Amino acid sequence: MNSVKVGLLGMGVVGSGTWTVLERNAKEIARRAGSTIEITKIAALNVEHAKSLVNNKAIITKDAYEIIKDPDIDIVVELIGGDGVALDLVMAAIDNGKHVVTANKALLAKHGNKVFAKASEHGVMVAFEAAVAGGIPIVKSIREGLTANRIEFAAGIINGTTNFILSEMRSTGLPFKEVLKQAQELGYAEADPTFDIEGVDAAHKLTLLASLAFGIPIQFEKAYIEGISNLSSDDIIHAEKLGYRIKLLAITKRREDGIELRVHPSLIPSGCLLSNVEGAMNAVLVKGDAVGPTLYYGQGAGGEPTASAVVADLVDITRLHTADPENRVPHLAFQPESLCNIPILPIEMVSTSYYLRMRVKDRPGVLADISKILSDLNISIGSMIQQCSDKDSEADIIFITHDSIEKNINISIKKIESLEFMCSKITRIRIEDIS
Amino acid sequence: MNSVKVGLLGMGVVGSGTWTVLERNAKEIARRAGSTIEITKIAALNVEHAKSLVNNKAIITKDAYEIIKDPDIDIVVELIGGDGVALDLVMAAIDNGKHVVTANKALLAKHGNKVFAKASEHGVMVAFEAAVAGGIPIVKSIREGLTANRIEFAAGIINGTTNFILSEMRSTGLPFKEVLKQAQELGYAEADPTFDIEGVDAAHKLTLLASLAFGIPIQFEKAYIEGISNLSSDDIIHAEKLGYRIKLLAITKRREDGIELRVHPSLIPSGCLLSNVEGAMNAVLVKGDAVGPTLYYGQGAGGEPTASAVVADLVDITRLHTADPENRVPHLAFQPESLCNIPILPIEMVSTSYYLRMRVKDRPGVLADISKILSDLNISIGSMIQQCSDKDSEADIIFITHDSIEKNINISIKKIESLEFMCSKITRIRIEDIS
Numbered sequence: 008m009n010s011v012k013v014g015l016l017g018m019g020v021v022g023s024g025t026w027t028v029l030e031r032n033a034k035e036i037a038r039r040a041g042s043t044i045e046i047t048k049i050a051a052l053n054v055e056h057a058k059s060l061v062n063n064k065a066i067i068t069k070d071a072y073e074i075i076k077d078p079d080i081d082i083v084v085e086l087i088g089g090d091g092v093a094l095d096l097v098m099a100a101i102d103n104g105k106h107v108v109t110a111n112k113a114l115l116a117k118h119g120n121k122v123f124a125k126a127s128e129h130g131v132m133v134a135f136e137a138a139v140a141g142g143i144p145i146v147k148s149i150r151e152g153l154t155a156n157r158i159e160f161a162a163g164i165i166n167g168t169t170n171f172i173l174s175e176m177r178s179t180g181l182p183f184k185e186v187l188k189q190a191q192e193l194g195y196a197e198a199d200p201t202f203d204i205e206g207v208d209a210a211h212k213l214t215l216l217a218s219l220a221f222g223i224p225i226q227f228e229k230a231y232i233e234g235i236s237n238l239s240s241d242d243i244i245h246a247e248k249l250g251y252r253i254k255l256l257a258i259t260k261r262r263e264d265g266i267e268l269r270v271h272p273s274l275i276p277s278g279c280l281l282s283n284v285e286g287a288m289n290a291v292l293v294k295g296d297a298v299g300p301t302l303y304y305g306q307g308a309g310g311e312p313t314a315s316a317v318v319a320d321l322v323d324i325t326r327l328h329t330a331d332p333e334n335r336v337p338h339l340a341f342q343p344e345s346l347c348n349i350p351i352l353p354i355e356m357v358s359t360s361y362y363l364r365m366r367v368k369d370r371p372g373v374l375a376d377i378s379k380i381l382s383d384l385n386i387s388i389g390s391m392i393q394q395c396s397d398k399d400s401e402a403d404i405i406f407i408t409h410d411s412i413e414k415n416i417n418i419s420i421k422k423i424e425s426l427e428f429m430c431s432k433i434t435r436i437r438i439e440d441i442s
Numbered sequence: 443m444n445s446v447k448v449g450l451l452g453m454g455v456v457g458s459g460t461w462t463v464l465e466r467n468a469k470e471i472a473r474r475a476g477s478t479i480e481i482t483k484i485a486a487l488n489v490e491h492a493k494s495l496v497n498n499k500a501i502i503t504k505d506a507y508e509i510i511k512d513p514d515i516d517i518v519v520e521l522i523g524g525d526g527v528a529l530d531l532v533m534a535a536i537d538n539g540k541h542v543v544t545a546n547k548a549l550l551a552k553h554g555n556k557v558f559a560k561a562s563e564h565g566v567m568v569a570f571e572a573a574v575a576g577g578i579p580i581v582k583s584i585r586e587g588l589t590a591n592r593i594e595f596a597a598g599i600i601n602g603t604t605n606f607i608l609s610e611m612r613s614t615g616l617p618f619k620e621v622l623k624q625a626q627e628l629g630y631a632e633a634d635p636t637f638d639i640e641g642v643d644a645a646h647k648l649t650l651l652a653s654l655a656f657g658i659p660i661q662f663e664k665a666y667i668e669g670i671s672n673l674s675s676d677d678i679i680h681a682e683k684l685g686y687r688i689k690l691l692a693i694t695k696r697r698e699d700g701i702e703l704r705v706h707p708s709l710i711p712s713g714c715l716l717s718n719v720e721g722a723m724n725a726v727l728v729k730g731d732a733v734g735p736t737l738y739y740g741q742g743a744g745g746e747p748t749a750s751a752v753v754a755d756l757v758d759i760t761r762l763h764t765a766d767p768e769n770r771v772p773h774l775a776f777q778p779e780s781l782c783n784i785p786i787l788p789i790e791m792v793s794t795s796y797y798l799r800m801r802v803k804d805r806p807g808v809l810a811d812i813s814k815i816l817s818d819l820n821i822s823i824g825s826m827i828q829q830c831s832d833k834d835s836e837a838d839i840i841f842i843t844h845d846s847i848e849k850n851i852n853i854s855i856k857k858i859e860s861l862e863f864m865c866s867k868i869t870r871i872r873i874e875d876i877s
Contacts, residue, residue, distance in 0.1 A: 143586025152579025318590030
C-alpha cells in the first residue's frame with residue numbers, strides 16, 4: 008500500500024488530536040484512502056511536551072523549516088494558528104511544492120487570496136475544512152455538495168464559546184461577565200476571550216463561507232462585526248417571552264445589489280432548529296435555490312472534532328494529488344478565474360427586522376412621539392410590549408419592527424434617544440426570521 | 443471551456459427538476475465545474491410531455507438505448523426508478539463505458555454490489571447522492587467528510603412521507619388512515635403508499651448508509667423493517683406526555699458483535715434536534731469517534747432538491763473522470779478490497795429501551811405479576827404510568843424499560859399477554875436515546 012508522508016506544525020490541542028486520531032484509526036482510514044497516512048515529522052514549540060505524546064521521539068523537532076524543506080514530506084499540516092509565523096511557514100511550504108492542510112481561519116480570512124493564488128501557481132492544494140465549524144464538513148458540503156445551487160444565504164452559529172455563554176445566560180439568568188468567568192474556568196473561553204466574544208473569530212469563518220457560497224474573493228475587512236459583551240440577561244428574557252432566542256449569528260446573504268456579510272447577536276424564532284443549537288455546538292444553515300434549506304450541525308472546536316476535519320482533508324489530498332490540478336476542486340468552490348467582485352454591502356444597507364428596547368417616563372404622548380419618528384422613516388411596527396419597570400414613574404417599551412433598512416433604524420434611534428422623556432439608551436438587536 | 447455531455451433517462455419529477463436546474467444555473471455550475479454540463483439527449487416514456495418541457499424537441503427519444511449507445515455521451519443519469527428496466531439500462535451503460543448518476547435507492551439496495559463491481563471493472567463511476575435523503579449531501583459527508591472516524595452509528599428520518607404523516611397525527615390528533623388520505627391528496631404520499639409507510643423505502647436508503655459508514659457489502663435482505671401503519675394516535679399522545687416524539691427512525695449501529703440495521707417507529711426525546719424535524723423534511727445524525735455527533739438536515743424528496751444531488755454528482759464526475767480510477771473516492775467509501783463481512787445482527791439481538799402499553803383489569807396483584815415476568819427476564823423498569831381507562835374496571839399501564847435485549851422483551855410480551863387479567867395486546871415501541 009502507498010504511504011503519504013505528513014509533517015505536522017504545532018502540537019497543541021488540535022495537533023495532538025490529529026496525531027491521536029491518525030494513530031487510533033490508522034486501519035479504518037487506510038481502508039478508505041487506499042494509502043496509509045503517516046506523520047513522519049512534528050515541529051513543536053514545547054519539544055518536551057510533544058515527546059511525551061509520541062513513542063518515536065526522533066520525529067520531534069523545534070525547527071519547522073526542517074519539515075518544510077524535507078523532500079520526503081508530501082503534505083504540511085499547519086496547526087500553529089495566527090497569521091504571523093504561520094503565514095510565513097504556509098507560504099514557504101507552498102513554495103517548496105508541499106500540499107497544505109490548515110485549521111487557521113485568521114490566516115485565511117486575512118491572507119487567503121494570496122495563499123490560494125500561490126498554491127494555484129505551484130499546483131498544490133491548500134485544504135481548510137478544519138478552519139470553519141471544526142468537525143462539521145461544511146466546506147465540503149458547500150463546495151461540492153451544493154454545486155447545483157445558486158446559494159441564497161448561509162447563516163450559522165460558528166463560535167462555540169459565545170454559544171456556550173448565551174446558552175448559560177439563558178438557562179441560569181446570570182449576567183454576561185459571570186458566565187464568561189465560568190466559561191473560562193471550564194476551558195470554553197480563553198484567558199483573553201476578545202476574539203471569540205467580540206465576534207472576530209466568527210467573522211473569520213463567515214468570510215470564508217461567503218467566498219465558498221458566492222464565488223467572491225475573501226474580504227474580511229468588509230465584514231460587519233458586533234460581539235455579545237454588551238448583551239444583558241434582560242434582553243435574553245424578553246426575547247424568550249416574545250418567542251425568540253438570542254444567538255451570535257454569522258450571516259452572509261446574496262441580494263440583487265450585493266452581499267451582506269455580518270456577525271452580530273440576533274433574535275431567532277425559538278421553534279427553528281438553529282435556535283435549539285445549545286452549549287458549545289455549531290450549526291450552519293445554507294439555503295440554495297434548488298435544494299432549499301439545509302442544515303449542518305456538530306462540534307465546532309476541540310482536539311478530536313477539529314482533527315476529524317484535518318484528517319478528512321489529508322485523505323482528500325491523498326486521493327487528488329495525482330490528479331490534474333485543473334480538475335481538482337477549486338479552493339474557493341469556483342474556478343479562480345470565475346470569482347466575481349460582487350460588492351459587500353455596508354451594514355447601513357442591511358435590511359432585517361429589529362428589536363428595540365427602551366425605558367421612558369410613564370406619561371401620555373410618549374408612544375405617539377416614538378411612533379411618529381418610526382413611521383416618518385418608513386419603519387413599520389410588527390408588535391409592541393409596554394410594561395412597568397422597577398421604578399413607578401417609568402416604563403419599559405419593546406418594539407419589534409418589520410423589515411427595515413438599518414440606516415433608517417439608526418436615524419430613528421438617534422431621534423428617539425434625543426426625546427426628553429427617554430430614561431435610557433435604546434438597546435437594538437437584529438431579528439432573523441430564517442428557516 | 444470543456445463540455446460534458448449527459449443523457450437523461452426518465453423525465454418525471456426528478457428528471458424535469460434536473461433539466462430545470464441545469465438550465466437555470468448553467469452559468470453558476472460552469473463557474474464551479476470549469477466545464478459546461480449539457481443534457482444532449484433525453485429518453486422519456488411520455489415523449490409528448492417531455493417535449494412540452496424542452497425547447498429543442500429533437501433531443502427527446504423513446505428509446506433509452508439510443509442514449510446508452512451514443513458515443514458522444516459521457517454520463518448517463520438514470521431517473522426511472524425501480525429495479526426492472528432501470529437495472530438493465532444501468533448495467534448496459536456501464537458496459538458501454540458510461541459513468542452513471544442515479545437516484546434509485548431500490549436498485550442499489552438490491553443490486554448495488556453487482557453494479558459497483560461492474561463499474562470498477564470498467565473504470566467508471568456510479569454516483570448516487572440523490573438516492574439517500576434527496577438534496578442533503580449525506581453520502582458525500584459520510585464518504586469524504588468523516589473519513590477520519592470510526593463511525594459509531596447513523597440514525598435518520600429518511601422518508602418524508604412517513605414523517606409528514608407522523609407530524610400531522612401529532613398536531614391534529616387524527617388517526618393514521620385519515621392523515622394518510624390527506625397526504626395522498628397533498629401529493630406527499632403515492633396512490634399505493636406501501637413502500638413508504640411500511641418502511642421499505644427508508645430501509646433501502648439505510649442499507650446504503652450502513653455500507654458507507656462501516657465498509658460492509660450492501661445487505662438489504664438483512665434489514666429489519668417495520669412501518670407506521672399500526673401506530674395509534676394514543677401512542678403519539680402518551681409519548682408526548684412522557685417527553686418523547688414518535689418518528690420512523692432508520693438506525694444502523696456498530697456493536698462489538700456486529701451491526702444493527704433496522705427501520706421502525708421510535709420514541710425519541712422531544713428536546714433533541716431529530717425530534718424537531720417536522721413535516722416532509724429529512725435529517726441524519728451520524729456519530730463518529732473523533733467528530734462526535736453531527737447532523738445533516740434538508741429536503742429528502744421533490745424535483746429540485748433531488749436534482750441538486752444529481753447535479754452535484756455530475757460536477758464530481760466532471761472533475762474526476764480524468765483521474766486515475768484507483769484514486770477516485772470508492773463507491774462505498776472504503777476500497778472494494780477492504781469491505782468487511784461484519785455480521786448484521788437479527789432484530790432479536792438488538793438492545794434498546796422499550797415503551798410497552800397494555801390494558802388490564804383494575805385489581806390487586808396485576809402489577810406484581812407483570813413486574814415478576816419482566817424482572818425474571820432481566821428487564822428493569824425505568825418508569826411506569828398507570829391511569830384510568832374509559833372503562834371503570836380497567837386501567838392502562840405504560841412501562842418504559844431500561845436497555846434490554848429484544849429477544850427477552852418478546853418473551854415477556856408473550857408471557858404477559860397470556861395472563862388472565864389482560865384486556866388488550868401489548869403495544870411495543872422501541873425508544874432511542876440518541877443525541
